[in-house]
Amino acid sequence: MSTERLSANKRKRKNANMRERMRNRKVVSAFCCFLAIVIAFVLGFVVRSNTAFVQSLGFPTEWGTSQPGTPASEKTTYEAISARVGEVEDILKLYSMDELDLSKATSSMLEDMMRSTNDPYAQYYDPSRYENFVKESAEKSYSGIGVLFGEYDGRAYVTDVFTGSEANARGVEQGDFVVAIDGDSSHKWSMTEVIGSLKRGEGSNVVITWMRPASLDATNGEQFTTTLECRVYEEENISYSIDGDVGYVKVRQMTSDAAALVKNAVNDLSNQQAKAFVIDVRDNPGGYLTQALDMASLFVSGGVLVSIQTNDNESPRNALGETITTAPIVVLMNQYTAASAEVFAAALEDNQRATMVGQTTMGKGSVQVVRELTFGGAVRYTAAYYLTPQGHSIDGTGVTPDIVVANQDGEDGDTQLNVALDAAHSMIEGA
Structure with a gap:
């Protein structure tokens, strides 16, 4: 047991x-x-x-939010359009039964991308359109249909029609917008594109569809089509005369020699005993900023003429200190005075060097840049804004006159010019 x-x-x-x-x-x-x-x-x-090690193993790295400054190739689909488009492109290549049209997809996507910026001047140019864009040269003669073009919100419009020109005979008027050239209305026609398209052989015909709006801001209006013969039109950019003891200088564009021509005109008028000057920049669509500043330097002895605002900083441009006269100045302007012509007017106004007469200017105080793309074509976008010497934005605001006068021709002639001349005479008498 x-x-x-x-x-x-x-x-x-x-x-x-x-x-x-x-x-x-x-x-x-x-x-x-x-x-x-x-x-x-x-x-x-x-x-x-x-x-790098994770990618070498074949694993995705999109598990977090990248820091500012991360290259687009390393950003997640929450941060970069390229990553989102790349994801869709990969899916289509792997699984779709249909083939992706790369050129068509690129054009559609980039056009929409530029529109989404809300920049009215932002555009994508495919290779063929970009080729037409760069056709404009630095010629001083106006080849085409006898029209001087400006640009507003990315659309070309008529700022002046030469007397006796083909366009003048067909009823084209100041303020008309270009809708189509030779039937092509697939995009907004910029000023540079229109000018490039009209540089054709002497005697060639061009069919242009115009839109006549109620105002510059209107997006629609009466449309009409003209068939015009292209010619080479010679038109003086600077013209001048004297009214008693007031010199009058008309500046149509800020061309590459505008400042030198204005200098010659003022000196000649001074020799004719002019004691005050009216500088007429009505209907002037702008042009070279350097020429606008050189023109302003003819009358402003020192100080800031304009500041250029970019994403990085504000860069002032100062007077050259090479004035040619201390006589009273009147600047004559209207709603078609634009871009660098507005810079000229604002430089004299903010430096209290001139009396402004006419109407508030267009307010096109921005700078556009065209950058070529590695795969062909180019993009155009706003890269900077003009600020007046006192720091006011020109874009969307314009330059306001001291004496407001409606733009009209009556029995007594050019009302705005008459008021400007009277103001200049009064300044002489009060001196």
């Missing part, structure tokens, strides 16, 4: 030892699992921070 009892106790101890060993193994296994998880977490954190 005692032997059986001993055997039972032995079996109990053996079973207890087995259970203890099993418990120890479970504890060790649990600890090893926990340790493995900790090690995996640490390794995962280290590996995640090594983008």
Whole structure:
């Protein structure tokens, strides 16, 4: 009986030892699992921070928000259009039964992208359209249909029609917008594109569809089409005369030699005993900023003429200190005075160098840049804004006259010019 009892106790101890060993193994296994998880977490954190290594393993790296300045190729689909488009492109290439038209998709996407900026001057030019865009040269003669073009919100419009020109004979008027050339109305026609398209052989015909709005801001209006013969029109950019002791200088554009021509005109008028000057920049669509500043320097002895605001900074442009007269100045302007012509007017106004007569200018105080693309074509966008010497924005505001006069021709002739001349005569008398 005692032997059986001993055997039972032995079996109990053996079973207890087995259970203890099993418990120890479970504890060790649990600890090893926990340790493995900790090690995996640490390794995962280290590996995640090594983008190149992760990419070499074939894993995506888009598991977080990248920091500002991250290259587009490393941004997530929440931060970059390129990443989003790339994702869709990969899906279509892998799974779609239809083939992607790369050229068509590129044009559609980039056109929409430029429109989404709300920049009225932003445009995408495909390779063929860009080729036409760069046709404009620096010729001083106006080849085409006898029209001087400006640009408003990315659309070309007529700022002046030459007397006796083909366009004048067909009823084209100041303020008419170009809608289509030779039937092409697929996009907004910029000023540069229109001018480039009209540089054709002497005697060539061009069909232009125009839109006559109620105002510059109107997006629609009466449309009409003209067939015009292209010719080379020679038109003086600077003309001048004298009214008593007031010199009058008309500046049609800020061309590459505008400042030199104005200087010659003022000097000639001074020799004719002019004691005050009216500088007429009505209907002037602008042109070279450097020429506008050089013109302003003819009358402003020192100080800031304009500041150019970019994403990075504001850069002032100062007078050259080479004035040619201290006589009173009147600047004559209207709603078609634009761009660098507005810079000229604002420079004289803010420096209290001239009396402004006419109407508030257009308010086109921005600078556009065209940048070629590596795959062909180009994009155009606004890269800077003009600020007056006192820091006011020209864009969307314009330059306000001291003496407001409606733009109208009556029995007494050019009302605005008459008021400007009277103001200049009064300044002489009050001197």
